[in-house]
Amino acid sequence: MSQAKTTYLRIDRLFKRFGSFEALKDVSFTIDNGEFICFLGPSGCGKTTLLRAIAGLDVQTSGRIEQAGRDISVLPPSERDFGIVFQSYALFPNLTVRDNVAYGLVSRRAGRAAIEQRVAELLQLVGLPDSGPKYPAQLSGGQQQRIAVARALATSPGLLLLDEPLSALDARVRVRLRYEIKSLQRRLGITTVMVTHDQEEALTMADRIVVMNHGVIEQIGTPMEIYRRPATPFVADFVGAMNFLDGAIAGDRKVRFGGALLDCPSAEGIPAGAPVKICLRPEDVAVRNLGSGTPNRVSVSIADMVFYGSFCRASLKGEGGGEITADFSNNLMRDLGLAVGQRLEVALPPDRILAFRAA
Template sequence: MSFLTISHLKKSFGATTVVHDFNLDIEKGEFISFLGPSGCGKTTVLRMVAGFETPTSGKISIGGRDVVNLKPNQRNIGMVFQAYALFPNMTVAQNVAFGLKVAKKPKAEIDATVHEMLSLIKLDHLAERYPYQLSGGQQQRVALARALATKPQVLLLDEPLSALDAKIRVSLREEIRAIQRKLGITTIFVTHDQEEALSISDRIVVMYEGNAEQVGAPFEIYNHPSSRFVASFVGTLNTLDATIRDATSGVITIDGKDIAIDRTRLNGHKNGDKISLAVRPEAVSLGEATDKRETTLDGKIDSVHFLGSVIRIRASLGENTVSFDTFNNPSAPPPSPGENVKVSLCAKDLLVLGH
């Protein structure tokens, strides 16, 4: 039995439904990311789990207990917001201790827990400083420590890194994941940043227009997207137009070149149908095919961007274009815009896009 269960959750504001029949089972100690664009409903689901929004219908249970009708302070949940939300008139130690004092814990227990939490986030040497004396990353770590101090059953993180610069975001997300693993706390992390979700999650819930489009491990979400939206939103994607030449044998045509793919991917399609294919940039290579499973297409270089260790290339294949990266080789200069080239890809890497 799952530790946190969300069943048939729905939320409407007047005539507008922002979450449609949302279902999810989360195991104890699992790190789940809600990933999607702004307005897709991910924060609304998080707020319903926290108790800040009341579901229009549905059920939320934690540890087998239905919490829908419980107030936020009765759910034993810790929450970290995008804004640090620290008390400016309190020191770091006092901020971390706040929830424990509200719960009327003994002073000795409060002191011990504050010391433990500040050691966990490696800020015990800043215990007497005030929030204005800290960097953004340090303030967010204090907010995390405050949320963990009450030993919640579930930790909710609502885009906690979006206000930080890129370098600090990377280090802090790794720190959050390490702390979560150490404590074994069940965690939901809301983000619109695909790289964050892919790098730290056990599973990802990709949301779109109030629905869970796909739920799965990062590897599955990236390599086997279940819809056109998931394929385009998660990672960089090339989209190619193709025509089915022989649905029975799985032969399609891309810019005049016949390619044989797994015919089961063409279920429901017939000869002459136009379809859309997707291929990840890392599945495209510059040069002739070197394997019998690969296909070579004729292309012309549109643009070349030198990024140091990586060179990003965009090439036209006729009616289609593809973007891909190649590693910098000091002894082999990259092609120039306008140059005719050969581009290769493997049929098994082509995804037939659905809805």
């Protein structure tokens, strides 16, 4: 990551149609050298279509793709430079792990010793140095997944494509492999694109996330930007838990919610009187250390609480109307002795609330 940022992959005005269905609509962005990018979105949003266009498996209807300065828009997969890992791993079941990893090396007519050395190196890299003579069916799902990564990396491609690589695994294995893939990618510095529908996966692994919906890009940004400042109501809703409160603009950077008038810097530019959705993460509802100077205070009562293990999700009824969902940590619950029916004061921090014009 120390090297200078240079554009490695340039996607320019991509469209993809299947019959009358538009799977990609005017998609453009760039990926820097060594970046880890996640395409995130619900099923049918176009993320896999986009990945397959980059791989050349399904060529886009129109638009241009450049990789390392080379126009690869219409090249077949065999003339592009990438390694790929599918959700099914697509390991060759009749070949040993060693033969799977060496599959792409053999055709490059490298020497036998060189191949053996490279295979050993790759198996070491993915932490399975002794698995060479085994067949894929003898490995666990997580191990197969790592062999698939090793095979994809064997020919030292410039780009690694991961198509939902973790979704076939158990929850625990998945969490461990997230970390392993990410650290492997950092060590190798290989530009990587991963498709996923799992927001947690995207938030924990990506340098930048491309959030897609209905064939268009909703937002591109770092995980923190996506989470903190979702650009559209779709992103706000899709990533993380979010309150969508009905409100209206009540002057410059002010919104009315129930009986309260809230400071809301993000409402800038929306004309007064316009109905808005006020977005706020449940964990951003402040309860402690409220002073008389704390802005955006609202009086509420606890209507209901659901225990989630590490926290409780509470429904708060505003005295002036409206309902807010808030997450209270176990500590907070214990310290303040919170219970259903109780009345309390909460604050909705101005820098944490977002206003979107209601559709």
